[in-house]
Amino acid sequence: RKEVEQDPGPFNVPEGATVAFNCTYSNSASQSFFWYRQDCRKEPKLLMSVYSSGNEDGRFTAQLNRASQYISLLIRDSKLSDSATYLCVVRNQAGTALIFGKGTTLSVSS
């Protein structure tokens, strides 16, 4: 079983749509969780950290369910500029490295 698994995608949605990405992680001792965004042929950039209580940043909402070892990202009112690959990321137990999912590609069209 992979350490971090994500929806395979791709997701193709119209502008204004709401889209949700899901992710599961295998190590129950994991403490830190993130969503990164990666544009084509660019580096990954931190989108937001994910906290147990859930957190929101504008149109983006992240949720964490420790019991189910499940992380989600909700994007409301999708924009063309949201088109990218979204990476679910977990910090390893030792805190020395980030463990990445394969990513889910989102394409928002007009």
Added chain:
Amino acid sequence: EAGVTQFPSHSVIEKGQTVTLRCDPISGHDNLYWYRRVMGKEIKFLLHFVKESKQDESGMPNNRFLAERTGGTYSTLKVQPAELEDSGVYFCASTLGQNTEAFFGQGTRLTVV
């Protein structure tokens, strides 16, 4: 302020040759990481430096890969001799503290032919 910079951006080498990748972290960042993305797979951790010391090198694939960070500033990752399966994008990242935000360089796209 300059971000994490990597050089070269692209490299095409023949199997059996040697390639050295360089990473300059954000100034003042003690933590430096190397990651690799092979086509079709997820980004995978290679190793972690704290200043000039290797903190965790559990992700290094084999002894053909050698990473150094002399003086605790920039880092190099040497692949010798390169094999076809080494092709991929090599990312470097740096953080101020071990659990703070990771900033990634744009990566070096390595193609071994």
